[in-house]
Amino acid sequence: MALLNQGQPYHGSTNIAGGKLKGSTNFSPLSDYFYFLCPNCDGKEIMRILDYEVRSHQAENVYNQFYARKALNGFVLAFHLFCEKCQCEDFVKITNTVWQQGNIEDT
Ligand SMILES: [Zn+2]
Numbered sequence: 001m002a003l004l005n006q007g008q009p010y011h012g013s014t015n016i017a018g019g020k021l022k023g024s025t026n027f028s029p030l031s032d033y034f035y036f037l038c039p040n041c042d043g044k045e046i047m048r049i050l051d052y053e054v055r056s057h058q059a060e061n062v063y064n065q066f067y068a069r070k071a072l073n074g075f076v077l078a079f080h081l082f083c084e085k086c087q088c089e090d091f092v093k094i095t096n097t098v099w100q101q102g103n104i105e106d107t
Contacts, residue, residue, distance in 0.1 A: 001091045004078055005091070007029040012091045016090050016092055022037050048083070051079070052078060053076060057076075071096050076097060
């Protein structure tokens, strides 16, 4: 697989930081697919995922020591997002190695 962003540095912008990027499963009652929604467009405009990268993978999850239920591993996935409607382009990461619970507004 090619490097995300052609190997150039990347990080999510202030356009998505601070709770501005939201997502949802779609409205089909049987679908479990998750979509990122454009922070610029009105409504719930789906952003395309142009690329992704496994930023890190650890055999042990550092948070397992604090919880009864154990994660099988630790990971960070990065995604390159793009909105066809407004041309907004950004990056976001999903991980199980930082905040593990609680109200997201308190993080
Ligand atoms: Zn948009």
